[in-house]
Amino acid sequence: MTxxxxxxxxxxxxxxxxxxxxxxxTEFADHLHENPSAELGAPRELARQFADDLxxxxxxxxxxxxxxxxxxxxxxxxAVLLIGTRIVLLPLGxxxxxxxxxxxxxxxxxxxxxxxxxxxxxxxxxxRAWRLRRVxxxxxxxxxxxxRRVGVALLAGILTAASAPVSGxxxxxxxxxxxxxxxxxxxxxxxxxxxxxxxxxxxxxxxxAGAAGxxxxxxxxxxxxxxxxxxxxxxxxxxLIVVAAAGLVADDPYDGIARGLLDGAxxxxxxxxxxxxxxxxxxxxxxxxxxxxxxxxIAQ
Amino acid sequence: xxxxxxxxxxxxxxxxVVASESLHxxxxxxxxxxxxxxxxxxxxxxxxxxxxxxxxxxxLKSEWSTASGRRRRVYSITRRGETELGxxxxxxxxxxxxxxxxxx
Numbered sequence: 266m267t268x269x270x271x272x273x274x275x276x277x278x279x280x281x282x283x284x285x286x287x288x289x290x291t292e293f294a295d296h297l298h299e300n301p302s303a304e305l306g307a308p309r310e311l312a313r314q315f316a317d318d319l320x321x322x323x324x325x326x327x328x329x330x331x332x333x334x335x336x337x338x339x340x341x342x343x344a345v346l347l348i349g350t351r352i353v354l355l356p357l358g359x360x361x362x363x364x365x366x367x368x369x370x371x372x373x374x375x376x377x378x379x380x381x382x383x384x385x386x387x388x389x390x391x392x393r394a395w396r397l398r399r400v401x402x403x404x405x406x407x408x409x410x411x412x413r414r415v416g417v418a419l420l421a422g423i424l425t426a427a428s429a430p431v432s433g434x435x436x437x438x439x440x441x442x443x444x445x446x447x448x449x450x451x452x453x454x455x456x457x458x459x460x461x462x463x464x465x466x467x468x469x470x471x472x473x474a475g476a477a478g479x480x481x482x483x484x485x486x487x488x489x490x491x492x493x494x495x496x497x498x499x500x501x502x503x504x505l506i507v508v509a510a511a512g513l514v515a516d517d518p519y520d521g522i523a524r525g526l527l528d529g530a531x532x533x534x535x536x537x538x539x540x541x542x543x544x545x546x547x548x549x550x551x552x553x554x555x556x557x558x559x560x561x562x563i564a565q
Numbered sequence: 566x567x568x569x570x571x572x573x574x575x576x577x578x579x580x581x582v583v584a585s586e587s588l589h590x591x592x593x594x595x596x597x598x599x600x601x602x603x604x605x606x607x608x609x610x611x612x613x614x615x616x617x618x619x620x621x622x623x624x625l626k627s628e629w630s631t632a633s634g635r636r637r638r639v640y641s642i643t644r645r646g647e648t649e650l651g652x653x654x655x656x657x658x659x660x661x662x663x664x665x666x667x668x669x
Contacts (some may be wrong), residue, residue, distance in 0.1 A: 288638065289613065289617075291636055291637075291638070292589075292590050292613055292637070292638050293610070293613070294635075295589065295590070295591065295635055295636070295637040295638075296590055296591045296594075296609065298635060299591040300591065303591075303609050304608055304609055304610075305608060305609050305610035306608030306609070306610035306611055311610045311611070311613070311614065314611065314614040315613075315614050315617065318614055318617065318618045318621070322621055
């Protein structure tokens with residue numbers, strides 16, 4: 266096996282994409298042409314370096330892209346709702362306006378819960394990526410956590426967009442208008458496309474071993490008294506108080522308290538169910554990709 | 566000088582040699598050797614991951630060129646790279662003067 270063949274095989278094994286592989290091998294071929302006796306280093310070690318860099322960038326970029334996509338989806342829906350509201354307020358005559366009530370009733374709880382999960386997971390992914398922004402090569406565990414958070418955020422975002430109750434707003438024929446159902450469909454498609462990142466992360470993972478931090482790491486806390494559970498409890502309490510206060514302002518304190526209890530409980534349930542998977546509760550150690558020790562015979 | 570001692574400085578060294586002229590990978594390594602008077606002893610292949618990383622960070626840009634029928638990737642510094650090179654030089658001045666003061 267020639268050096269270049271060995272390098273190509275190791276790059277493929279490390280999960281380096283084909284286009285990048287071709288470029289690397291071409292560069293090394295040019296190098297060997299200039300100096301056939303050049304000491305380029307072990308192909309496996311070089312492949313690991315390329316893969317580590319790519320995997321680190323992929324994980325960080327996934328968080329930023331997913332958060333941006335979810336934020337834009339939120340803005341798009343907010344805009345559609347605003348347009349819808351304006352249409353309702355204007356005497357448009359031929360325009361048929363309103364939600365499909367039955368459908369909205371069925372999907373509304375799903376819509377509300379999924380939107381909150383998407384927001385929480387998206388923010389957590391961005392927070393972890395920001396914490397790791399200066400780390401040259403992140404650990405395999407951190408990469409796994411980032412991709413899990415991105416995956417959960419995107420899936421919840423897709424669920425939100427697909428079940429959005431705005432899809433029942435209609436406008437008359439022959440008019441130029443925004444069709445909310447189209448907006449919903451476009452958002453679903455965009456978020457689906459973004460799932461490429463966590464799926465790619467399954468095969469392209471850094472080789473660096475080590476544990477990933479928990480919620481304290483995300484928040485930059487080193488105080489041992491502040492545990493992830495206490496943070497979750499505090500957050501649930503804040504949600505309860507804020508929602509209850511909102512109910513009070515809206516002259517419906519009982520409804521506010523009921524919603525606050527539900528939202529606070531949902532936050533705690535989310536922490537219990539997804540906490541370990543999303544790297545909130547205890548440091549997670551994902552084994553780094555291991556490769557057999559034996560090196561194939563290489564002829565330069 | 567061993568590769569271990571270069572950790573943390575390789576990026577700055579690459580930026581400094583590419584800052585003066587656009588170079589392909591092999592030429593970058595040759596320039597590093599020449600400028601160090603042959604003291605830099607690192608596996609030549611390790612420069613390529615660094616070149617790719619610097620490009621991904623927007624500090625270098627690259628394009629294909631053809632020389633004697635062979636395709637090669639030629640790297641040049643970006644404006645951001647020049648800024649980073651200036652910062653890297655400043656960090657090195659501070660570091661070396663501190664160590665110099667301590668050792669002497």
